[in-house]
Amino acid sequence: MSRILVIEDESAIRRVLVKILSEENENYKVEEAEDGLMGLETIKKDDFDLVLCDIKMPKMDGVEVLEAVRKIKPEIPFIMISGHGDLDTAVNTMRIGAFDYISKPPDLNRLLTTVRNALDRKELVVENKILKKKVSKNYEMIGESKEISVIKEMIEKVAPTDARVLITGSNGTGKELVAHWIHEKSERNAHPLIEVNCAAIPSELIESELFGHVKGAFTSAVKDRAGKFEAANNGTIFLDEIGDMSLSAQAKVLRALQENKISRVGSDKDIKVDVRVVAATNKNLKKEIEDGRFREDLYHRLAVILIKVPALNERRDDIPLLIKHFSEKIASEHGSAPKAFSSKAVSLLKGYDWTGNIRELRNVVERLIILGGNEVTEEDVKLFASK
Numbered sequence: 298m299s300r301i302l303v304i305e306d307e308s309a310i311r312r313v314l315v316k317i318l319s320e321e322n323e324n325y326k327v328e329e330a331e332d333g334l335m336g337l338e339t340i341k342k343d344d345f346d347l348v349l350c351d352i353k354m355p356k357m358d359g360v361e362v363l364e365a366v367r368k369i370k371p372e373i374p375f376i377m378i379s380g381h382g383d384l385d386t387a388v389n390t391m392r393i394g395a396f397d398y399i400s401k402p403p404d405l406n407r408l409l410t411t412v413r414n415a416l417d418r419k420e421l422v423v424e425n426k427i428l429k430k431k432v433s434k435n436y437e438m439i440g441e442s443k444e445i446s447v448i449k450e451m452i453e454k455v456a457p458t459d460a461r462v463l464i465t466g467s468n469g470t471g472k473e474l475v476a477h478w479i480h481e482k483s484e485r486n487a488h489p490l491i492e493v494n495c496a497a498i499p500s501e502l503i504e505s506e507l508f509g510h511v512k513g514a515f516t517s518a519v520k521d522r523a524g525k526f527e528a529a530n531n532g533t534i535f536l537d538e539i540g541d542m543s544l545s546a547q548a549k550v551l552r553a554l555q556e557n558k559i560s561r562v563g564s565d566k567d568i569k570v571d572v573r574v575v576a577a578t579n580k581n582l583k584k585e586i587e588d589g590r591f592r593e594d595l596y597h598r599l600a601v602i603l604i605k606v607p608a609l610n611e612r613r614d615d616i617p618l619l620i621k622h623f624s625e626k627i628a629s630e631h632g633s634a635p636k637a638f639s640s641k642a643v644s645l646l647k648g649y650d651w652t653g654n655i656r657e658l659r660n661v662v663e664r665l666i667i668l669g670g671n672e673v674t675e676e677d678v679k680l681f682a683s684k
Contacts, residue, residue, distance in 0.1 A: 299416050300343070303329045304336030304350040304362065305378060310401060314349060314378075314408075321409055333357030337365055340373070347415050349399075351378040352386055360390060367394050371487070372422050374415040378403070410521050421528040422489055436477040439622045440615035444607040448475065455602050456482035461554070463599045464577040466606030469656030472577040473537060475604060479575055480533040488532030491525045495546075496538035503546045505562050508553075514563025526559050526570050533573045539599070540580035540591060550574075551595045574599065609651040609658060616647045619655065623662040636666050641675040646682065 301318055305311040311329050318327045328345075330336035334356040340348065348366070352359040363375050374396040379387035387398035396415045399408055438449065455462060456479045464472045473492070480490040498506050505514070509524030525534060536542070542550070553559045554574060558567045576599045585591035609616070620638055628635040638646075642665075651657055661682045669677035 298324050298326050299346045301325055301327045301347045301349065301412070302336065302339060302345045303327060304333060304348065304354070304359070305329070306332050306351060306354040310351075310378075310403075314403065317403075317405065317408065318412065321412075333359060333362045337362050340366055340370065344370075345373055346419050347374055347376065347412065349376045349378060349412075352383045352390070353380060360386065360393070363390055363393055363395055372419065374419050376411055376415055414521060414523050417523050418528060421491070421523075436474045436481075437622070438471075438474055438478060439618050440612060441618065442612040442614045444612045445615060448604060448606065451602070451604055452478050452482060455479065455604075457484060459573050460601045461573070461599055462575045462602045462604060463582075463596075464575065464604045464606060465582075466577075466579065467608050467654055468579050469654035470606040470608060471655050472579075472606050473535070475606060476533075476535040476537075476575045476577060480535075480573075483533065483573070485532050485573055489529055490533045490535060491529040492535045492537060493525050494537045496541040500543040500546075503543055504549060507546060508549060508559045508561055510562035511564045514561070518563065521561070524559070524561065526553060526572055527568060529572045530570050531572075533575055536574065536576040538578060539576040540578040540582055540585055544590070544592065547592045547595050551592060551598060554595075554598045609654045613647050616658070617643050619658055620646065620662055623659050624666060627663050627666055631666075636669065636671070636673055638665075638673045639675060642673050642678045645675055645678045649682075 299322075303311055303314045303318075305314065308331070311331070315327045315329055318325050328339070330339050333350075333354045336348070336350065337357060350359040350362055359377055363377070366373060366375070371394070375390070375394070377387050377390045377395050377398040378401060379398050380401050384400070387395075387400075390398065396418065397411050399411060438445065440446075452475065462476075462479060464475050466472050476492075477490065480486060493507065495503060505518075505522070505524065507524050507526055509522050509527060510518045511521050512518055536550070549559070553570065553572070557571060558569050560567055582591050582596050582600075586593045586596060620643060621635075624638065625635045646658075646661070653660075664681055665673045665677055668681045
């Protein structure tokens with residue numbers, strides 16, 4: 298059930314908006330407030346998924362309401378309602394943080410489309426906030442080796458800027474962890490970090506996933522849908538495995554980086570976006586460029602800062618710390634006490650060839666905890682962690 302609040306001092310327009318929205322979708326619960334002050338008090342008391350707010354009202358105008366709510370509940374999207382003379386003000390409210398605006402008298406199709414898009418955006422933001430609470434524990438950067446120390450220092454310097462970052466490294470090295478740290482330590486960390494695995498999305502759907510689409514753009518496009526770039530507005534988008542992105546999608550990403558605007562599939566309307574792009578790949582992009590599979594101009598746009606994440610074999614001194622970290626984390630997940638690893642067991646694991654990198658080490662540690670004794674010994678490693 299989506300809760301929508303209509304703040305409008307003209308009772309006739311307020312009733313029309315409430316009626317339209319209530320009849321449009323049985324899952325819309327629509328409430329109303331007759332002026333800005335009442336609207337603000339209502340928002341303070343209850344949670345809403347969307348607010349439609351008139352600009353010119355007695356006691357407190359719509360701009361003041363928007364500014365006040367942005368301070369206390371910034372995740373609530375606002376659609377401003379503008380009279381003919383309020384158009385410039387309505388446009389300015391989008392700089393403050395309004396999702397969009399509609400003019401009086403409201404056009405039915407535009408109203409309903411804007412409401413659906415705003416609710417879609419709110420859902421993405423809420424999901425991201427829930428995930429963000431888990432980020433610090435799930436994306437800890439474990440290690441004190443020289444190689445990891447260099448990366449941590451780079452992140453401290455790069456994160457506060459808006460510079461684009463290209464992260465390279467083999468599978469399982471922790472490229473997504475670096476991306477999360479960059480976002481968390483940036484000025485954008487109050488806004489979403491949206492992740493897109495370019496390798497996991499079919500090439501025919503990647504453009505819709507990134508930029509959204511309009512109803513009827515293709516067979517299964519039954520309604521307008523916002524894309525990941527819109528969802529990441531004012532935040533960060535992490536394009537993982539960007540080396541697998543189609544050339545047509547690469548061209549659109551390049552335009553987004555050059556002009557800070559995107560257009561949905563099936564639409565020629567430009568949408569302004571303010572997004573920091575962090576990308577990652579396990580491929581040699583320069584080789585991909587030579588083979589005609591990756592755009593050189595996009596590479597240079599993305600690779601303002603290059604961060605290479607080392608393979609685990611290149612940072613073996615971190616293995617004891619990683620074993621301890623994974624042991625504690627796995628014990629917490631299983632609801633049991635962490636298991637100790639004998640010094641000989643740790644030494645044996647340090648000598649292995651970790652082709653699967655940190656991901657492989659984590660799996661081996663879990664296997665040893667499940668199958669080994671009260672203390673994981675050298676014999677347990679030889680029995681259960683054979684390569």
